[in-house]
Amino acid sequence: MIKKRLAGAITVKGGLAVQSFGYNRHLPMGKPEIVAENLDRWGADEIIVKCIDRAKHGNGPDLAILERIARTGLATPVVYSGGIRTVEHGIAAMKAGADRICLDAVLHDTPAVAATLSDKLGAQAIIASLPLSVEDGVLRWLDHRTRTLKALSNQLLDVLASGVVSEVQIIDWKNEGRAGGFDPALLEKLPLRDIPLILFGGLSEPDRLSEMFQHPQVAAVAIGNFLSYREHSILHYKSRIANAPLRPAPQTLAS
Numbered sequence: 001m002i003k004k005r006l007a008g009a010i011t012v013k014g015g016l017a018v019q020s021f022g023y024n025r026h027l028p029m030g031k032p033e034i035v036a037e038n039l040d041r042w043g044a045d046e047i048i049v050k051c052i053d054r055a056k057h058g059n060g061p062d063l064a065i066l067e068r069i070a071r072t073g074l075a076t077p078v079v080y081s082g083g084i085r086t087v088e089h090g091i092a093a094m095k096a097g098a099d100r101i102c103l104d105a106v107l108h109d110t111p112a113v114a115a116t117l118s119d120k121l122g123a124q125a126i127i128a129s130l131p132l133s134v135e136d137g138v139l140r141w142l143d144h145r146t147r148t149l150k151a152l153s154n155q156l157l158d159v160l161a162s163g164v165v166s167e168v169q170i171i172d173w174k175n176e177g178r179a180g181g182f183d184p185a186l187l188e189k190l191p192l193r194d195i196p197l198i199l200f201g202g203l204s205e206p207d208r209l210s211e212m213f214q215h216p217q218v219a220a221v222a223i224g225n226f227l228s229y230r231e232h233s234i235l236h237y238k239s240r241i242a243n244a245p246l247r248p249a250p251q252t253l254a255s
Contacts, residue, residue: 004213004222004246007046007235008039008227012065012082013053019225020052020194021177033068040074040226041146042175042234045246047074048102048169048200048222051082055105056145060089064098070097081129085109090117094125097121103127110141111159118164126165127198131173132186142173152191160192167196167219175202177225182208196223206240213246 011020017035018026029035032049032051049069052061061083069078080093090113092103097177106113107128116154118126131142140149141175159255160168170190174180181202190197196219199212204226212218227233238246 004218005045005201006209007048007079007198007220007222008042008234009048009222009224010035011037011052012049012051012062015062015065016248019177021225031068032065033072034080036069036074037072038078039070039234040229041075043238044076044234046079046220046222047076048079048081048198049098050102051080052144055085056084059083060085061093063092063144065104066093066096066098070226079127080126085113087113087116087120091120094121098167100125100127102127102129103165104131105143105145107156107159108141109154111156112126114159115164120148121163124139127167127169128160129169129171130249131171132190133172133174134183134185134189134250139191144173157191160195165195167198168192169200169222170199171196172199176200178202179204179226182207182212187217193217196220206237208239211239213241235250 009015012032013026017029017032020026021027021039036047066080077099077101079102080098080106082088084101084103085106093101103114114126132139141152142149170187172182197217198220199218199223203209203221209221212221
């Protein structure tokens with residue numbers, strides 16, 4: 001059986017790692033590279049670095065942060081998200097230290113960029129990030145730059161279904177930072193049925209994580225704020241959800 005992943009998410013705003021609540025309120029935590037080192041040491045299967053203020057201000061990817069993280073010598077793969085609007089941006093992020101890149105705002109504007117990046121880097125390097133919510137029973141997609149909601153466009157769905165991305169990250173943005181909050185209706189209403197998913201937003205309870213891992217499309221669950229509340233949080237999560245098809249925690253921590 002292919003093992004599923006428990007990822008640590010680092011939300012970055014103004015160059016600092018922050019605790020994020022509902023894509024709206026942010027509390028500073030410190031240097032992203034220090035948080036990344038901790039996640040690496042604690043046994044995260046993947047580290048997702050989300051620079052949430054790059055696209056809104058028209059900036060490209062934060063290469064300086066990626067380079068600082070790369071210099072720490074992490075053994076854990078790093079996914080970078082934030083400010084990638086062009087093929088050149090995506091290539092630069094990979095050269096700066098990202099193992100994979102995550103596309104968000106550019107999917108609203110020019111989703112075909114995902115196909116071009118996939119041609120250059122390979123589909124395995126590309127993740128699509130979709131902040132979603134259910135409004136009056138209908139699935140809606142958030143553009144975080146303008147705080148507006150719209151339907152998933154046919155153009156986007158066609159691009160994603162064409163095999164140019166390896167996974168889709170589904171973000172429950174309303175419940176981000178709220179314990180026990182991920183809305184299962186996001187999975188029920190998602191029109192993409194054959195693409196592996198990464199879930200993020202409000203997932204904190206071990207029983208809930210275990211339930212999500214049983215979904216055949218879910219390849220990974222990412223946790224942000226809740227990893228900051230105790231040292232070795234990932235080890236504790238993995239020990240609590242041992243029935244899930246997860247990669248084992250490092251022996252140096254588990255012993």
